Amino acid sequence: GAVVSQHPSRVICKSGTSVKIECRSLDFQATTMFWYRQFPKQSLMLMATSNEGSKATYEQGVEKDKFLINHASLTLSTLTVTSAHPEDSSFYICSARDGRALLSDIQYFGAGTRLSVL
Amino acid sequence: KNQVEQSPQSLIILEGKNCTLQCNYTVSPFSNLRWYKQDTGRGPVSLTIMTFSENTKSNGRYTATLDADTKQSSLHITASQLSDSASYICVVSHSTDSWGKLQFGAGTQVVVTP
Numbered sequence: 001g002a003v004v005s006q007h008p009s010r011v012i013c014k015s016g017t018s019v020k021i022e023c024r025s026l027d028f029q030a031t032t033m034f035w036y037r038q039f040p041k042q043s044l045m046l047m048a049t050s051n052e053g054s055k056a057t058y059e060q061g062v063e064k065d066k067f068l069i070n071h072a073s074l075t076l077s078t079l080t081v082t083s084a085h086p087e088d089s090s091f092y093i094c095s096a097r098d099g100r101a102l103l104s105d106i107q108y109f110g111a112g113t114r115l116s117v118l
Numbered sequence: 119k120n121q122v123e124q125s126p127q128s129l130i131i132l133e134g135k136n137c138t139l140q141c142n143y144t145v146s147p148f149s150n151l152r153w154y155k156q157d158t159g160r161g162p163v164s165l166t167i168m169t170f171s172e173n174t175k176s177n178g179r180y181t182a183t184l185d186a187d188t189k190q191s192s193l194h195i196t197a198s199q200l201s202d203s204a205s206y207i208c209v210v211s212h213s214t215d216s217w218g219k220l221q222f223g224a225g226t227q228v229v230v231t232p
Contacts, residue, residue, distance in 0.1 A: 006161070034219075043207060043222040044162070093161050107220065109154075109161035 002028050004096045006110025013084055014118055021079045021113045023094030030096035033077040034107065035069060038091040050077045084117045091115075121145045122210050124223035131198055131230055139226045141191040141208030149211040153182050153193045156205045156225070165193070165206075198230045 003026040013019050023033055032051050036044040048069050050056040056069035066088075068080040077096075081088055091114055095107040122143045131137045143151070150169045154162035166175040166182040168191075175182050179196045195202055208223040 004161075041227070043224045045222075046219065049219070091159070095161075106167070109163070112159065112161045114159060 002026075002096075002098055002106075002108045004030075004094065004108045004110045006094050006113055008113060009111060010114040010116075012116045012118065015085055016083055019081045019084055019115060021081075021092055021094070021115075023077045023079070023096065023110050025075045025096040025098075025108070028096075028098050029074040030077070030098065031074065032097040033071055034095045034097070035067070035077075035079050036093045036095070038093060038112075044093060047079075081115065084115070086117045089115055089117045121221045122208055122223040124206075124208050124226050126226060127224070128227040128229070131228065133198060133200055133230050133232050135198055137195050137198060137228065139193045139195075139206050139208075139228070141193070141223055143189050143191070143208070143210045143221070143223075145189075145210040145212060145221050147212065148186065148189075151182075151184055151191050151211075152209045152220075153180070153191075154207045154209060156207055158204070162207055162209075195228070198228075200230050200232065203228060203230045 005024045007022045035047045037047050038044045046059050047062045048056045048058045050069045050071040052071045052074050058064045071077040091112050093112040094110045097107050125140045152167040153165045156162040165177050165180050168175050168184045170186045173184050181194045184191045205225040205227050207225040210221045
């Protein structure tokens with residue numbers, strides 16, 4: 001099946017620094033990628049939808065200047081948490097939509113990134 | 119209000135026993151329903167996906183059912199194993215959402231004990 005690689009799997013950083021998370025589709029072209037956030041014992045919450053070559057669409061309440069998304073190619077999207085604070089500590093998960101089947105909305109998930117801000 | 123409701127929130131079962139998880143949704147119009155397994159600290163992994171015309175789908179010891187009329191789905195785990203301990207998430211896709219946005223349930227936390 002399709003593989004989505006997310007890196008790093010875990011990151012610990014100091015408050016005020018920026019952290020970049022990468023999401024790659026390894027064996028298919030992802031015209032659309034999604035970024036989710038998940039707090040303990042809660043479900044995934046969509047943060048933004050990223051389309052290759054265009055600006056990301058952010059969900060209500062998500063600060064676009066705080067969470068920078070770049071989708072420069074059909075296989076790579078990045079999420080940068082800028083000036084991270086302890087409240088940004090969470091589990092971030094990306095997913096990629098397989099663009100080969102136009103009528104398909106199948107998404108494949110990355111393994112997630114555990115961000116801990118000290 | 120969440121458009122995808124799962125029950126129970128959590129359950130504990132003995133190894134080797136069967137269990138059934140429930141999912142009720144109000145998403146409309148509806149495209150497909152998926153069940154995912156999410157291990158702690160990992161991303162979700164797809165178990166089954168069903169369109170509105172399908173009413174059952176199996177993947178090994180996992181069997182999902184769908185009643186599109188009543189907007190209900192279930193996931194049945196047969197002969198549970200310790201490795202089945204995870205969160206099981208019901209996810210529903212809008213048929214009119216060309217961006218592919220998904221509606222997630224809160225998940226059912228399953229713990230399989232020896």
